[in-house]
Amino acid sequence: MKKWKLEHFFITKPFSHMSKQLHYLVTGGAGFVGSHIVNNLMQQGHKVTVLDNLFTGSKRNIQQWFNNPNFTFIEADVIDPIDIEVDRIFHLACPASPPHYMHDPVHTLLTSIQGTKNMLDLARKYDARMVYTSTSEVYGDPDEKHHPQEEEYWGNVNCRGPRSCYDEGKRAAETLCFEYNRLYGTKIRTARLFNTYGPNMDPNDGRVVSNMIMQALQGKDLTVYGDGKQTRSFGFVDDTVRGLLALMECDYTGPINIGNPGEFTILELAEIILKKVNPNGKVVHMEAAVDDPKQRKPNIAKAKKYLNWEPKIPLEEGIERTIPYFRDFLNMQK
Numbered sequence: 001m002k003k004w005k006l007e008h009f010f011i012t013k014p015f016s017h018m019s020k021q022l023h024y025l026v027t028g029g030a031g032f033v034g035s036h037i038v039n040n041l042m043q044q045g046h047k048v049t050v051l052d053n054l055f056t057g058s059k060r061n062i063q064q065w066f067n068n069p070n071f072t073f074i075e076a077d078v079i080d081p082i083d084i085e086v087d088r089i090f091h092l093a094c095p096a097s098p099p100h101y102m103h104d105p106v107h108t109l110l111t112s113i114q115g116t117k118n119m120l121d122l123a124r125k126y127d128a129r130m131v132y133t134s135t136s137e138v139y140g141d142p143d144e145k146h147h148p149q150e151e152e153y154w155g156n157v158n159c160r161g162p163r164s165c166y167d168e169g170k171r172a173a174e175t176l177c178f179e180y181n182r183l184y185g186t187k188i189r190t191a192r193l194f195n196t197y198g199p200n201m202d203p204n205d206g207r208v209v210s211n212m213i214m215q216a217l218q219g220k221d222l223t224v225y226g227d228g229k230q231t232r233s234f235g236f237v238d239d240t241v242r243g244l245l246a247l248m249e250c251d252y253t254g255p256i257n258i259g260n261p262g263e264f265t266i267l268e269l270a271e272i273i274l275k276k277v278n279p280n281g282k283v284v285h286m287e288a289a290v291d292d293p294k295q296r297k298p299n300i301a302k303a304k305k306y307l308n309w310e311p312k313i314p315l316e317e318g319i320e321r322t323i324p325y326f327r328d329f330l331n332m333q334k
Helices: 032-043 105-126 164-184 208-217 237-249 266-277 301-307 315-332
Strands: 023-027 047-052 071-075 088-091 129-135 187-193 222-225 256-258 283-286
Touching: 023 032, 023 105, 032 047, 032 237, 088 105, 088 237, 105 129, 105 164, 105 187, 129 164, 129 237, 164 187, 187 237, 208 222, 208 266, 208 315, 222 266, 237 256, 237 301, 256 301, 266 283, 266 315
Parallel strands: 023 047, 023 088, 047 071, 088 129, 129 187, 187 256, 222 283
Antiparallel strands: none
């Protein structure tokens, strides 16, 4: 496997204007949530190195920083070892939408497991603090007894289904994080992200919000899989990033739910999008996806307690702030 060394990529220019400037590594930093973290850290004046293989990420999400001497981009796969002296790590690298993580299930598993081990080894070597972004998918398809989902819930996951490469990979990666913490004292923080949406999403990633907004903007019928009564909790990306930044600064290792406890059916989401984009549009139903959870909602009591965090952006406002991004994308395609 190819090993990457910092000196091959790092822009060496001194910075003396900040007394607490830190060096952050953001894996998956050209992706959706990762690029928003990068933007926030760069605006704070930190050094940021992005590691991304661009399978689902895009340079356009971070292109404004390419000429900034605080910024370094490394196009590489997190599965391959890397040696960079850093202070903190946001580890987000992993395809998160079903079409992407099902494209190569073995690679998805290796990304979660081997990629996380590589980042933990780096954190251990340089005594860096690491936030690992796990997922609400570790809860699988929860029953009524475990709704909303608390972090203590072990989940109801099909370990052999088409989604298992993602779900089980994330569960295994969490185990690695906590074992490194127990055995070596590695400074880990684990977040379980619920459905997140907003600007910089891949318009073609197959997730429900991006699918529906794209369809509505193109005057197409909105596709709903199954009866549309399945529920999700949608968090605007600004809220999610604020939670992740708070987690990095706290002393709680987690796991901790980061999500919006507002619960909506998929049909209700479709109605909101149609109202804002195409009031005369229609919904068409397709066969339900295999192992698609019937309900999903976070209990965020721990986020409130340990992070002093809760989401601020309601769904309708977040959708309204997201639509222009997709409209601009479509206009660029003309």
